[in-house]
Amino acid sequence: MIKWTALALLGGFLIDLIAGDPRWLYHPVRIIGNGISFLEKRLRRIFPATCRGEHAAGMLLVILICAGSALVPLLFLYAGYRIHTLLGIALETFFCYQMLATKSLKEESMRVYQELKKGDLEKARYAVSMIVGRDTASLTAEGVTKAAVETVAENTSDGIIAPLFYMAVGGPVLMFLYKGINTMDSMVGYKNDKYLHFGRYAAKLDDAVNYIPARISAGLMIAGAYLLGMDGKNAKKIYLRDRYNHASPNSAQTEAVMAGALDIQLAGNAYYFGKLYEKPTIGDRIRDIEPEDIPRANRLLYVSAAMGALLFAAIRTGILCLIG
16 A cells, blocks of 8 residues: 555646546545534533533544544545555555645635626635635735735645645555644634634644644745746745744644735735734735735645645655655
């Protein structure tokens, strides 16, 4: 099972670039998400609605989702390779493809761009609401653009580089485990009354598993900014200065690079579930943000993703050589 992972990684990455996420294909993350919702309802019934009870329920949720996310692909891969090597390689490649979001991230953000270019702010707000967690109903055109650019920056790590990193380290099993953790964080990792205690372990674990990939992503994006003729020098400067201007230890890593590469300012205050959250800004407002920054952000996304795929395939090949 470990001999063909580098090939499967490159194959899965290329399929994702070509096919994206067709709506007719039921995505594994939806299955994980349904599992999280199912378990949350039942665990909340079992455990008392106290601080300790919600901590215990949240910890059990993490254990169950992590176990399921890793065990299911492991069983499929084991069976596939037992039947035939080519079937195992095909499964690895398919699993890698399904855990990546390069083309879909570009397509979803470009829908926002297209509505902005048409001048339809309401449709632009709706389009960006599909890819961000903040409230979008009152966003200006600048706010919509900023939200789209920020989600491209953040998901360069969460949706592409981090899954590729874990694919290189531990194959599709570790890749699926990462996506299980990341999905939990996106669903229950909020610091509000409902999830402050229940989602604490999911949020902390997500911070831990994204620590290394977020920093690798930032490095790849800085290199990508230079390759694309963007402001690579400023990307590095803003990264070093603003990479911790976020409640998460990881989110600002890539947002800082993006802000610097595009010479714009990101982040700042935002509403979530009707409540205003005061957040520091990232980057300098050398120029005003504009809709064209969305396709610029996507170009940086694609170059960074391609470099990441090649890097991790090489690392995986090196690991295989070391272990014989």
